[in-house]
Amino acid sequence: xxxxxxxxxxxxxxxxxxxxxxxxxxxxxxxxxxxxxxxxxxxxxxxxxxxxxxxxxxxxxxxxxxxxxxxxxxxxxxxxxxxxxxxxxxxxxxxxxxxxxxxxxxxxxxxxxxxxxxxxxxxxxxxxxxxxxxxxxxxxxxxxxxxxxxxxxxxxxxxxxxxxxxxxxxxxxxxxxxxxxxxxxxxxxxxxxxxxxxxxxxxxxxxxxxxxxxxxxxxxxxxxxxxxxxxxxxxxxxxxxxxxxxxxxxxxxxxxxxxxxxxxxxxxxxxxxxxxxxxxxxxxxxxxxxxxxxxxxxxxxxxxxxxxxxxxxxxxxxxxxxxxxxxxxxxxxxxxxxxxxxxxxxxxxxxxxxxxxxxxxxxxxxxxxxxxxxxxxxxxxxxxxxxxxxxxxxxxxxxxxxxxxxxxxxxxxxxxxxxxxxxxxxxxxxxxxxxxxxxxxxxxxxxxxxxxxxxxxxxxxxxxxxxxxxxxxxxxxxxxxxxxxxxxxxxxxxxxxxxxxxxxxxxxxxxxxxxxxxxxxxxxxxxxxxxxxxxxxxxxxxxxxxxxxxxxxxxxxxxxxxxxxxxxxxxxxxxxxxxxxxxxxxxxxxxxxxxxxxxxxxxxxxxxxxxxxxxxxxxxxxxxxxxxxxxxxxxxxxxxxxxxxxxxxxxxxxxxxxxxxxxxxxxxxxxxxxxxxxxxxxxxxxxxxxxxxxxxxxxxxxxxxxxxxxxxxxxxxxxxxxxxxxxxxxxxxxxxxxxxxxxxxxx
Amino acid sequence: xxxxxxxxxxxxxxxxxxxxxxxxxxxxxxxxxxxxxxxxxxxxxxxxxxxxxxxxxxxxxxxxxxxxxxxxxxxxxxxxxxxxxxxxxxxxxxxxxxxxxxxxxxxxxxxxxxxxxx
Numbered sequence: 089x090x091x092x093x094x095x096x097x098x099x100x101x102x103x104x105x106x107x108x109x110x111x112x113x114x115x116x117x118x119x120x121x122x123x124x125x126x127x128x129x130x131x132x133x134x135x136x137x138x139x140x141x142x143x144x145x146x147x148x149x150x151x152x153x154x155x156x157x158x159x160x161x162x163x164x165x166x167x168x169x170x171x172x173x174x175x176x177x178x179x180x181x182x183x184x185x186x187x188x189x190x191x192x193x194x195x196x197x198x199x200x201x202x203x204x205x206x207x208x209x210x211x212x213x214x215x216x217x218x219x220x221x222x223x224x225x226x227x228x229x230x231x232x233x234x235x236x237x238x239x240x241x242x243x244x245x246x247x248x249x250x251x252x253x254x255x256x257x258x259x260x261x262x263x264x265x266x267x268x269x270x271x272x273x274x275x276x277x278x279x280x281x282x283x284x285x286x287x288x289x290x291x292x293x294x295x296x297x298x299x300x301x302x303x304x305x306x307x308x309x310x311x312x313x314x315x316x317x318x319x320x321x322x323x324x325x326x327x328x329x330x331x332x333x334x335x336x337x338x339x340x341x342x343x344x345x346x347x348x349x350x351x352x353x354x355x356x357x358x359x360x361x362x363x364x365x366x367x368x369x370x371x372x373x374x375x376x377x378x379x380x381x382x383x384x385x386x387x388x389x390x391x392x393x394x395x396x397x398x399x400x401x402x403x404x405x406x407x408x409x410x411x412x413x414x415x416x417x418x419x420x421x422x423x424x425x426x427x428x429x430x431x432x433x434x435x436x437x438x439x440x441x442x443x444x445x446x447x448x449x450x451x452x453x454x455x456x457x458x459x460x461x462x463x464x465x466x467x468x469x470x471x472x473x474x475x476x477x478x479x480x481x482x483x484x485x486x487x488x489x490x491x492x493x494x495x496x497x498x499x500x501x502x503x504x505x506x507x508x509x510x511x512x513x514x515x516x517x518x519x520x521x522x523x524x525x526x527x528x529x530x531x532x533x534x535x536x537x538x539x540x541x542x543x544x545x546x547x548x549x550x551x552x553x554x555x556x557x558x559x560x561x562x563x564x565x566x567x568x569x570x571x572x573x574x575x576x577x578x579x580x581x582x583x584x585x586x587x588x589x590x591x592x593x594x595x596x597x598x599x600x601x602x603x604x605x606x607x608x609x610x611x612x613x614x615x616x617x618x619x620x621x622x623x624x625x626x627x628x629x630x631x632x633x634x635x636x637x638x639x640x641x642x643x644x645x646x647x648x649x650x651x652x653x654x655x656x657x658x659x660x661x662x663x664x665x666x667x668x669x670x671x672x673x674x675x676x677x678x679x680x681x682x683x684x685x686x687x688x689x690x691x692x693x694x695x696x697x698x699x700x701x702x703x704x705x706x707x708x709x710x711x712x713x714x715x716x717x718x719x720x721x722x723x724x725x726x727x728x729x730x731x732x733x734x735x736x737x738x739x740x741x742x743x744x745x746x747x748x749x750x751x752x753x754x755x756x757x758x759x760x761x762x763x764x765x766x767x768x769x770x771x772x773x774x775x776x777x778x779x780x781x782x783x784x785x786x787x788x789x790x791x792x793x794x795x796x797x798x799x800x801x802x803x804x805x806x807x808x809x810x811x812x813x814x815x816x817x818x819x820x821x822x823x824x825x826x827x828x829x830x831x832x833x834x835x
Numbered sequence: 836x837x838x839x840x841x842x843x844x845x846x847x848x849x850x851x852x853x854x855x856x857x858x859x860x861x862x863x864x865x866x867x868x869x870x871x872x873x874x875x876x877x878x879x880x881x882x883x884x885x886x887x888x889x890x891x892x893x894x895x896x897x898x899x900x901x902x903x904x905x906x907x908x909x910x911x912x913x914x915x916x917x918x919x920x921x922x923x924x925x926x927x928x929x930x931x932x933x934x935x936x937x938x939x940x941x942x943x944x945x946x947x948x949x950x951x952x953x
Contacts, residue, residue, distance in 0.1 A: 098907070098908040099908050100907055100908060119882070123886065126886060126889075127889075127890075127893060128886075128889040128890070128892075128893055131889050132885045132886050132889050135865070135885045135888070135889070135911065136881075136882065136885050138907070138908045138909075138910070138911075139865065139866065139881065139885075141907050141908050142866075142904070142906060142907035142908065142910075144907070145906045145907040146906060146907075149906065166880070166881050167880060167881045167882040168880030168881065168882035168883060169882075172880055172882070173880065173882055173883055
């Protein structure tokens, strides 16, 4: 059973089966393409159509009720397909009247001369439906699928680009490709829930539309179950379906890219009826390609001119030379054609390569912005207050960041998929949403800025030390499980140490400063800074900062981070620890206190440049090095000053005298200088030796003291052990720890 | 170089001459031309005839007039122009020369071949 439609064909009404009509349309379109460069193209097509119409009439007169597939096929067989014309035209001489059109046609057909077989399936590049080189549409035609799908696959896979270029180079092109029964991917307006994407996919793959719907929904369901849980595994996999914004964005992009099936023929295409693919021909030629073609044509015309000149010359020399000239003519012609083609191809490849690189860079940049934004988003609870700020943050993420990203990606894919439907409405809504995004972004910044406006007064808090007269002090991290894993997960560079739990973030916003003590005992003080809406707010928040410092014999146990929770929020909390070291005492900052970058919002209009006015001198130091405090500064046990600047000055001086040493004949003064320097060096050395001897003695003393301490501790421990059996484990581990430490430091 | 290619090239060369010759007999409709050629055992595809006719017409060798038809749309009947007649004459002489030359050469060849077995 077949549907019969009436068509007006060359002025007569023809009842024809729908499938036959499509066959006919396809055939005529292929002819139109074949004669595209012919001067009288429309006339030829018209003549052929009239003839076909006449044949139809004959058929109808002989008693048929309508035109069937067989009729059309018989007529096509008589008329011949373009491929058959190829066969007939092959080797046609070039000196007919319409050389130009003939030649260009020939050039085009060159690529599939030879073993072109209409019936057999071969992989060609489809030059009718191409976007770049026709590779994707050729593959689509070969497998009978939608070129959009092949293109998206090529775009997504990284090696696609290389494979594309290789295929472009090796697969012959053809403008004769006719696509048989083939489906196209459309959005289905009849079965839609949101945009009809899923039901369109369903009808394309012949599956229940609920299957794609479910696949799209899985991440949403899981997202709501695991709200706020951004593990290290789920976060970067932007496109993976374990991350629901990914599937959301994929859906939106598909929505925008896939055309909606509106007309009946589109709906038929969607369901996989046989369609005339050539009618959906792309007409948008990229400017670059045109330029390339023009270059090729120029080459051709040049060749023609040379050839024509040869012809003229040949006319003078009459018969004998005429043949020779003709040969020259044809040969120059051929070479110029090939040359033009090569130039065109190279030009094309280079241009597309550059364009591709730019497009790729843009896409990567956009994706990284999105990933960055999404990666930082879980931190918002620590910064933003609920209500308006939170809303602005969502608005910023969705409209200010996501909208342009989706817009640009959509634009690129639409270019690739050749969607030509006017999208004025879409463009305006994109711009509108983005403006909303800008408003959100500005409001967010202003609102946050106000929260950071004032800074706290910064009161000094002295830490009571259990034994301030200890000979040496080493700063050790508090053994706290909370941020032992801090180092190995969140390391986004500007936020170098942002350890995070579900409701607590750890930031390493602290600094250790060393100064000379005025007394002969250690002194540790702490200043907490904070920002807030008002000074009072900032002060209350600063008071909430809990930064633990405690002394345990020669160890100063200290937190390595400030804990921030979601109720108190992050307001540039910052702790400054000052250790005053008495002269002749030792100080060492553990390696774990390597300086890390601080997390800070530097707003232009807030006065958060923490500044504490005192006249003390603070010394530079490195972590993991033992220093001794002397009258004039901080020194290592090797006798070098802790701040390299002075040392560097000495070095350069020494170097200068060394150079002068080499040329002493010419500058006698330098000899004296060098002698002086030598003397200084000698003195320094002696001083160092003295120092080290002193150090050694002190060390010895320290050791004795420590071992005494340890003995004391052990006794204490034993007493404690006897007293409290339960607390035993804790203490022993701690003393083990300190033992290990002192052992190491003395070796 | 295969036989089909060479043969089609040969046919190609004389195609225009044949078409013009048929039209010279009197006004002709494309399907008449096809039929006559078929009768003379020179098979060409109808699809290739139309572009050829259009080209010849554009070169002003042919002209046509519309004739109403009782079966289907009006038909184009082609006839030779003066220029076309001249062109035909030239082609005719060329053809006769060529045919004569080919005849002489191939007949000699045939004679040789015929003598060989003896």
